[in-house]
Amino acid sequence: MTADLEVPGSWRDYGAAGLPSPLRAALEAFVEHGYHGTSVREIAARAGLSVPGLYHHYPSKQSLLQGLLELTMADLLRRSEQAIAEAGDDRLAQFDAVVESLLRFHMYRREQAFVGSTEMRSLDGDYRPRYIGHRVRQQRMVDEIVLGGVDAGVFVTADPKGAARAVATMCVGVSTWYRVDGELGADELIERNLEYARAIVGYVAR
Amino acid sequence: MTADLEVPGSWRDYGAAGLPSPLRAALEAFVEHGYHGTSVREIAARAGLSVPGLYHHYPSKQSLLQGLLELTMADLLRRSEQAIAEAGDDRLAQFDAVVESLLRFHMYRREQAFVGSTEMRSLDGDYRPRYIGHRVRQQRMVDEIVLGGVDAGVFVTADPKGAARAVATMCVGVSTWYRVDGELGADELIERNLEYARAIVGYVAR
Incomplete structure (x- = not known):
């Protein structure tokens, strides 16, 4: 299982997902009918x-699901790491960066996020821990920034990990209702949700 | 389509869901394999x-899905209405009540919440607007309390509806990770998330 999807340009740039056509076909079918409701024949036809x-490329329906989720998580993790790295040493800037990265991903890759959250049930037992590990790694990025910010006195919250979890839950949940082509602009949504995220971790401007 | 599930006792009490056995069987099957991956034969066997x-009771797989989601939303809406009514006229108490109701439902009815969010895609076109109407009604309860609180000077936020949406997104998202039998106690989670929700809408204790 390789995960070498190229992310051209900035972590903020979202064009077409650039998935190989079998994975794009699998994504569309899983979004419409779910993993168990989709046949390999249907995916082949769509591709x-x-x-x-x-x-020849994907020896089973399971390998299509795993390939799709592996690329999805690699993309998310790489974007978040890039965002945090660009933010430098400032805790607040790091926090804003990881929140914005989570938000953008769940706005622009909502179909992949949907399959990731709904079809965890369908992953074979030998791959599932790896997938969960990716998700834990993403959450740890938020945890560490919030914990560091509390240590530095930038954030004030009695339960840094609980606050970090709430922030991530809010950002991820945006994928359940945000429409890229809807009325609410992406930048406006991000600006508002950055305010809410800062409020959750108890940031007080000085 | 009737929706007359009894809610015994308080909006805070969650025992067994009390679903008719065909709907309980449908719920279990949809959680495991999704709507399209489930056969009526499988649901009958489970029931x-x-x-x-x-x-004889449910003339189609679609009627099972609709019956399940109708009871689910009737239960959620009734609990939230009861919680708000009990809170009386105080805006902050109303806000805490609706947030707690949303949280409890998405902690104790996470399987129903999962099917509600994942299988909206599978609803027939003639029922779907009714289902979406239920969800909008729940969101409106939060919106109205936040708007009223801003008018009354209890909350300070530039975008009351955006804040109300973020609060609901955070509460609903708890269903994706909270485990009733896990380490984190329900009351502790609720207490923390009430703090985060108040922070999102800009409540400042006086």
């Missing part, structure tokens, strides 16, 4: 491949 | 019924 042609 | 016996 414009024969079933043997599809199996 | 200990013959397929004709199941069809």
Whole structure:
């Protein structure tokens, strides 16, 4: 299982997802009918491949799901790491960066986020821990920044990890209702949610 | 479609969900395999019924999904209304009540919440607007309390509806990770999240 999706440009840039066509076809089918409601035949047809042609690259429906989620998480983690690195040493800037990265990903990759959250149930037992590890790693990025900010006196909260969890929950949940083509602009949504996230961790401007 | 599930006792009390056995069987199957990955035969077997016996009460798989989501939303809405009514005229008490109600529901009815959020895609077009109407009604309860609180000077936020949406997103999202049998106690989680919710809407204790 390789995860070498290129992220061109900034962590803020979201164009087409750039998935290989079998994974794009699997994504569309899983979003519409779920993993268990989708056949390999349907995915092959959507990808414009024969079933043997599809199996040549992905030997099972499970490998399509795993390949899709592996690329999804690699993309999210790389963007978040890049955002945090760019923010430098300032705790608040790091916090804003990881929150913005989580928000953008869950606004612009909502279909991938949907499959990730709904089809964890469908992952084979030998891969599932790896996938959960990716999610834990993302949460740890938020945890560490909030914990560091509390140590530095930038944030004031009695339960830094609980606050970090609430922030991530709010950002991830945006994927359940935000529409890129809707009325609410992306930058406005991000600006507002940065305020809410700062309020959750008890940031007081000085 | 009737929705007359009894809610015994307080809006805070969560025992067994009290679903009719065909709906309980449908819930379990949809959680495991999704709507499209589940057959009526499987639901009948789980409910200990013959397929004709199941069809006698629910004439289609779609009617099982609709029946389940209708009872789920009726339960949520009734609890939230009861919580708000008990809170009396105080805006902050109303806010705390609706937040706690949302949190408890998404902690104790996480499987129903999961099917509600994942299988909206599977609802027939003639029922879907009714279901979305229920969800909008729940959101409006939060919106109105936050708007009223801002008017009364209890909350300070530039975008009351945006803040209300963020609060609801955080509460609903708890269903994606909270485990009733996990380490984090329900009352502790509620207490923390009430703090975060108050922070989002800009409540300043006086």
